[in-house]
Amino acid sequence: MMTEDKTATMSNRPVVTIKLATTSDELLQCYMLRAAVFMGEQHCPYWEEFDGNDYTASHLMLYVDGEPAASMRVRWFASFAKLERAIILKRYRSFGLFIPFVDWAREFCRKKGYSKAYLHAQHRLWPIFERMGFRKVDDRVFHFSDHEYGAFVCDLDVDEKTMPTVFTDPMVLNRPEDRLEMPGILEDSMERGASNPHAEWTERRAATHIIAYVGDEPAGTLRVRWFQSFAMPERLAVIQRFRGHNIGQLLLERARKLAESRGCNMLYAQVLPADVKYWEKQGWRRLVAEDASSGDKRIVAVVRAVDPSKPLPEVEAPESVVLRREGQLDATGLPLGTASN
Ligand SMILES: CC(C)(COP(=O)(O)OP(=O)(O)OC[C@H]1O[C@@H](n2cnc3c(N)ncnc32)[C@H](O)[C@@H]1OP(=O)(O)O)[C@@H](O)C(=O)NCCC(=O)NCCS
Numbered sequence: 410m411m412t413e414d415k416t417a418t419m420s421n422r423p424v425v426t427i428k429l430a431t432t433s434d435e436l437l438q439c440y441m442l443r444a445a446v447f448m449g450e451q452h453c454p455y456w457e458e459f460d461g462n463d464y465t466a467s468h469l470m471l472y473v474d475g476e477p478a479a480s481m482r483v484r485w486f487a488s489f490a491k492l493e494r495a496i497i498l499k500r501y502r503s504f505g506l507f508i509p510f511v512d513w514a515r516e517f518c519r520k521k522g523y524s525k526a527y528l529h530a531q532h533r534l535w536p537i538f539e540r541m542g543f544r545k546v547d548d549r550v551f552h553f554s555d556h557e558y559g560a561f562v563c564d565l566d567v568d569e570k571t572m573p574t575v576f577t578d579p580m581v582l583n584r585p586e587d588r589l590e591m592p593g594i595l596e597d598s599m600e601r602g603a604s605n606p607h608a609e610w611t612e613r614r615a616a617t618h619i620i621a622y623v624g625d626e627p628a629g630t631l632r633v634r635w636f637q638s639f640a641m642p643e644r645l646a647v648i649q650r651f652r653g654h655n656i657g658q659l660l661l662e663r664a665r666k667l668a669e670s671r672g673c674n675m676l677y678a679q680v681l682p683a684d685v686k687y688w689e690k691q692g693w694r695r696l697v698a699e700d701a702s703s704g705d706k707r708i709v710a711v712v713r714a715v716d717p718s719k720p721l722p723e724v725e726a727p728e729s730v731v732l733r734r735e736g737q738l739d740a741t742g743l744p745l746g747t748a749s750n
Pocket residue numbers: 446494495496497498501502503504505506507508529530531533534536537
């Protein structure tokens with residue numbers, strides 16, 4: 410709906426363009442106009458002019474031969490649109506720009522489906538708004554920022570057939586708001602099809618350290634590292650004099666709960682053969698029935714479901730659970746290379 414006075418290009422008449430402010434440059438122009446008029450002419454304090462509502466509003470700009478000449482702000486309430494901060498820079502006044510500008514704003518609201526335009530008019534401007542078809546909402550006269558105001562409203566003739574609804578073509582609703590009747594840039598993007606690109610959701614991968622205290626005394630620790638499809642508790646240690654009080658079990662249970670809260674399904678650990686029974690008592694099972702590696706320092710991989718009521722996620726190929734040394738992890742903590750985990 411960008412408006413341009415086309416006939417003007419054929420004559421010496423200036424070209425008037427009205428559009429929705431869509432760039433930060435255009436917003437800057439709008440704020441400068443308002444500063445010049447409201448702060449400069451009408452002595453409005455800065456914090457009252459820039460009142461915190463500029464980023465919830467639409468801003469309309471009027472240009473004369475490309476030069477910012479007028480602006481207006483529209484705020485959107487459920488049952489009406491509120492026109493505000495209408496100004497014309499002093500040197501562009503008395504050229505009859507105001508009424509077409511307000512008409513453009515009303516048309517903009519109407520096309521969005523608003524059946525009412527509402528505004529607070531300074532007392533001296535009441536006659537002009539009445540001439541434009543606005544009527545006073547009631548007899549209240551109120552004042553702010555040193556001016557007396559009355560509330561005005563006017564009905565907009567919304568076309569039930571064309572007004573936007575939830576059944577409107579979704580791509581129409583995606584268009585720039587002041588050009589709802591013209592295909593927008595997102596319609597051009599349809600040519601590319603839908604490849605659904607997205608970044609994988611990744612957990613925070615830094616290790617988590619859990620410490621158990623007896624009174625104020627640290628009694629045991631457990632480190633948990635986070636992988637794509639499992640959490641790995643490791644370095645389980647309880648100080649000798651605190652052993653035999655289920656502190657290890659408590660730490661593992663805390664790790665399980667933490668994994669559950671992070672949406673993790675499986676716990677994986679590497680334990681010494683002598684400790685397997687301890688882990689099995691707590692619901693863990695060997696990843697492979699018999700450990701293949703040999704030697705004194707051999708380790709046994711054990712797993713358990715985070716939620717005991719749900720079966721352990723199928724570990725189809727146990728040998729695919731390959732852990733790398735930290736140096737072989739990428740920046741996000743994922744193993745480098747092809748190992749899946
Ligand atoms: C209000 C304002 C936007 C009007 O701009 P403008 O360029 O003078 O308006 P136009 O030339 O389009 O005039 C439109 C009509 O309004 C009338 N009008 C303009 N200013 C008026 C005023 N102060 N008092 C009464 N009527 C006024 C004009 O006479 C004209 O009527 P006409 O067609 O019968 O001659 C402009 O004066 C302005 O920016 N003022 C400072 C900001 C402001 O007060 N904004 C309103 C906040 S509610």
